[in-house]
Amino acid sequence: MIQGEKNVEQPIRWAMIGGGRGSQIGYIHRSSALRDHNFELVAGAFDINPNRGKDFGVNLHVEPERCYAGYKEMFEKEAKREDGIQAVSIATPNGTHYEMTKAALYAGLHVICEKPLCFTVKEAIELEKLAKNKQLVVGITYGYAGHQMIEQARQMIENGELGDICIVNMQFAHGFHSAPVEAANASTKWRVDPKMAGPSYVLGDLGTHPLYLSKVMLPNFKIKKLMCTRQSFVKSRAPLEDNAYTIMEYENGAIGTVWSFCVNAGSMHGQKIRVIGSKASIEWWDEHPNQLRYEVQGKPAMILDRGMNYLYPEALADDRIGGGHPEGLFEAWSNLYTRFAKAIAAAERRDWREDLWYPGIEAGVEGVRWVENCVRSADNGAVWVEYQ
Ligand code: NAD
Numbered sequence: 001m002i003q004g005e006k007n008v009e010q011p012i013r014w015a016m017i018g019g020g021r022g023s024q025i026g027y028i029h030r031s032s033a034l035r036d037h038n039f040e041l042v043a044g045a046f047d048i049n050p051n052r053g054k055d056f057g058v059n060l061h062v063e064p065e066r067c068y069a070g071y072k073e074m075f076e077k078e079a080k081r082e083d084g085i086q087a088v089s090i091a092t093p094n095g096t097h098y099e100m101t102k103a104a105l106y107a108g109l110h111v112i113c114e115k116p117l118c119f120t121v122k123e124a125i126e127l128e129k130l131a132k133n134k135q136l137v138v139g140i141t142y143g144y145a146g147h148q149m150i151e152q153a154r155q156m157i158e159n160g161e162l163g164d165i166c167i168v169n170m171q172f173a174h175g176f177h178s179a180p181v182e183a184a185n186a187s188t189k190w191r192v193d194p195k196m197a198g199p200s201y202v203l204g205d206l207g208t209h210p211l212y213l214s215k216v217m218l219p220n221f222k223i224k225k226l227m228c229t230r231q232s233f234v235k236s237r238a239p240l241e242d243n244a245y246t247i248m249e250y251e252n253g254a255i256g257t258v259w260s261f262c263v264n265a266g267s268m269h270g271q272k273i274r275v276i277g278s279k280a281s282i283e284w285w286d287e288h289p290n291q292l293r294y295e296v297q298g299k300p301a302m303i304l305d306r307g308m309n310y311l312y313p314e315a316l317a318d319d320r321i322g323g324g325h326p327e328g329l330f331e332a333w334s335n336l337y338t339r340f341a342k343a344i345a346a347a348e349r350r351d352w353r354e355d356l357w358y359p360g361i362e363a364g365v366e367g368v369r370w371v372e373n374c375v376r377s378a379d380n381g382a383v384w385v386e387y388q
Pocket of ligand 1: 022047049071092093094114187
């Protein structure tokens with residue numbers, strides 16, 4: 001059980017790029033990084049608008065001279081300080097991630113980057129090589145992976161409780177963009193602009209989340225080929241899609257599907273993963289994240305609850321309050337940030353923790369690779385393509 005006791009010798013000196021006032025995702029980064037005293041927020045280039053960014057940073061108790069107008073200035077000036085930053089989180093629109101991550105790695109910083117890591121596999125591999133050469137950690141915030149019941153699912157599958165897995169059914173299908181809300185919402189506007197969003201909208205923004213959950217639960221599953229169809233029901237979003245269906249064939253013969261959708265009128269989040277085996281199935285839904293449905297063929301369905309002592313110890317290790325009291329996305333993200341901190345502390349000691357899983361640079365590369373393959377299939381007429 002997590003009690004907030006120290007995981008690192010000293011809190012990691014940490015900065016943010018983006019995540020400024022009014023941003024969607026900035027607060028959960030700060031809340032999760034700061035919760036367990038693993039990180040200390042000492043600097044930032046929080047906003048595309050420097051004055052607003054500075055005002056915001058000061059309100060977060062960052063010293064005024066360490067609230068920078070831009071990330072390049074921040075890296076340069078922090079490098080000259082004895083107490084300069086050691087790690088940076090990037091929470092800006094997608095089109096900036098590649099340049100910022102690259103610059104941070106060249107500046108010798110560990111990076112926690114929002115998904116997608118970048119737009120092309122070529123760029124992703126370049127960043128992966130750079131991070132490895134420099135022995136720096138890159139974490140990707142696939143935040144749902146930090147939920148305790150995802151770890152429980154991973155353990156159940158590893159221990160054969162489901163038998164041989166044949167189907168992995170995934171979806172992230174919310175309804176918030178069922179109308180062209182981007183006309184009046186800056187956080188949505190860039191998501192449908194290929195220059196800032198990249199080659200896809202919902203495939204990258206939504207589909208990669210349950211895809212990463214499947215990677216946690218089924219670490220050895222490798223995609224052999226896939227087929228994808230994508231379309232924009234809100235026509236102004238073309239060429240980017242607001243709906244996509246992907247079917248995947250894994251090397252072991254199992255089949256996976258991912259439905260990525262943001263026009264699902266009435267649906268809140270609609271992120272689900274169902275893993276079906278020869279003996280039993282499990283299903284997890286992010287709107288009820290404390291529970292995992294476990295269905296054994298021929299028996300009544302069971303609902304496993306977070307924090308209960310019938311769970312695997314690996315899952316209970318992530319518990320923060322005991323059964324009954326609900327936990328949520330903030331706790332899941334905090335669990336991930338704790339993993340990032342442990343990985344960074346180990347990297348600083350040159351002691352790579354092979355036992356510690358977290359969405360690292362390989363998860364970033366894989367997300368970009370999956371989107372690239374989906375787009376290649378869809379734009380060639382929804383044909384099967386070998387996974388490259
Ligand atoms: P947003 O548009 O709401 O906020 C972006 C923030 O970045 C703003 O504060 C803006 O001023 C700042 N910014 C933009 N360019 C900047 C620059 N060059 N320098 C400094 N600051 C800059 O966006 P958002 O919805 O918070 O999304 C940000 C990123 O987080 C995206 O990559 C998105 O895909 C990702 N995201 C991830 C999750 C998740 O679950 N992991 C959820 C939502 C968003």
